[in-house]
Amino acid sequence: MSQLPSHQAVHMLSPAPAIQVSIVIVSWNVIAYLQQCLDSIAATIVSISHEVIIVDNLSSDETVAVVTSRYPWVKLIANQENVGFARGNNQGFAVATGEYVLILNPDTIVHEGAIQAMLAVLKSNPAIGIVGPYTVDGTGGSQYTCARRLPTLKEAFFCDALRLCKFPRIGSFFHHWLKSPYDYAVSQEVEAISGSCMMIERALLLEIGGFGEDYIHGGEDIELCYKARQCGRQVYYAATAQLTHFGGRSSHQVSIRTAINARLSQADYFRRNISVRQAAYFILMARYIESPITILIAVFGFLLGKLSLQHANNRLAYARAVYRWNKL
Numbered sequence: 001m002s003q004l005p006s007h008q009a010v011h012m013l014s015p016a017p018a019i020q021v022s023i024v025i026v027s028w029n030v031i032a033y034l035q036q037c038l039d040s041i042a043a044t045i046v047s048i049s050h051e052v053i054i055v056d057n058l059s060s061d062e063t064v065a066v067v068t069s070r071y072p073w074v075k076l077i078a079n080q081e082n083v084g085f086a087r088g089n090n091q092g093f094a095v096a097t098g099e100y101v102l103i104l105n106p107d108t109i110v111h112e113g114a115i116q117a118m119l120a121v122l123k124s125n126p127a128i129g130i131v132g133p134y135t136v137d138g139t140g141g142s143q144y145t146c147a148r149r150l151p152t153l154k155e156a157f158f159c160d161a162l163r164l165c166k167f168p169r170i171g172s173f174f175h176h177w178l179k180s181p182y183d184y185a186v187s188q189e190v191e192a193i194s195g196s197c198m199m200i201e202r203a204l205l206l207e208i209g210g211f212g213e214d215y216i217h218g219g220e221d222i223e224l225c226y227k228a229r230q231c232g233r234q235v236y237y238a239a240t241a242q243l244t245h246f247g248g249r250s251s252h253q254v255s256i257r258t259a260i261n262a263r264l265s266q267a268d269y270f271r272r273n274i275s276v277r278q279a280a281y282f283i284l285m286a287r288y289i290e291s292p293i294t295i296l297i298a299v300f301g302f303l304l305g306k307l308s309l310q311h312a313n314n315r316l317a318y319a320r321a322v323y324r325w326n327k328l
Contacts, residue, residue, distance in 0.1 A: 022096030025054050027055070027057065028056070037104070045115050053092040055091050058082050085217075086220045093202075101201075108245045117238055118199040121236055125236075129204045130201075130224070132198045150225065153270075192222050194221065207231060217262045301315075
């Protein structure tokens with residue numbers, strides 16, 4: 001077992017590739033899911049030279065003890081503070097030695113042949129820089145984020161502010177038009193994939209500089225796809241690779257904070273990659289359209305018996321935070 005010291009700041013390194021795939025997992029208080037993930041890796045990646053790097057963000061459960069005792073082949077970075085998803089991954093990237101890096105969430109199960117299929121895609125076409133699998137949730141339903149469009153103000157207006165993607169009958173039209181127009185049965189180039197599982201050429205990852213550490217919650221995976229495309233490389237969806245992603249097991253522990261911080265991160269994406277003006281438009285839509293609509297839904301949902309008092313209060317808390325535009 002190789003336990004590495006925690007780092008306050010880690011610079012991107014570029015040692016010569018010694019193995020094919022470095023798997024980097026950032027974990028926080030999800031030891032049961034992490035064990036499932038590690039067991040699935042061990043069972044499905046025997047034909048590929050690899051290393052597994054876990055970055056633990058000061059979990060209060062038994063993550064460090066369990067990984068140390070049961071998974072001696074894992075390289076562990078045990079942080080003394082929760083540095084977040086982006087910084088944690090960058091710590092893992094800094095010590096990775098593989099030709100390719102697989103960014104993987106701890107609440108996932110890797111299916112047979114998935115890693116091999118993604119690796120084959122990257123090796124078959126040098127134009128492809130990032131690849132991701134077909135992803136299902138715990139019930140077997142498709143997760144649209146595995147093949148999606150990059151964010152736009154149009155999507156933010158119709159789907160986030162007005163919530164038309166959630167309307168009966170017309171919701172599927174808006175979702176297909178603005179969020180994910182792709183056929184999940186077909187392997188193809190897409191605009192973006194999910195950060196729950198993405199394999200990237202390490203040289204490209206180093207060129208981009210890893211994840212943007214300014215993001216509060218989410219957005220860093222979208223930006224990685226955007227920057228890869230800016231470097232002239234394709235983002236690819238591999239229908240032949242499959243992953244189960246239970247989704248948000250760490251973030252569900254602080255759900256309201258997660259939701260508002262995700263909105264702040266969306267604004268950061270527009271500011272960092274598109275323009276300050278578009279970021280300002282996004283904030284205006286969130287504060288003056290989405291927030292009032294959320295309040296109306298909370299009030300009338302409770303009065304009509306569609307929402308419990310707790311759920312209504314959660315929506316009101318979210319609406320207040322969005323209107324004030326405060327990090328929680």
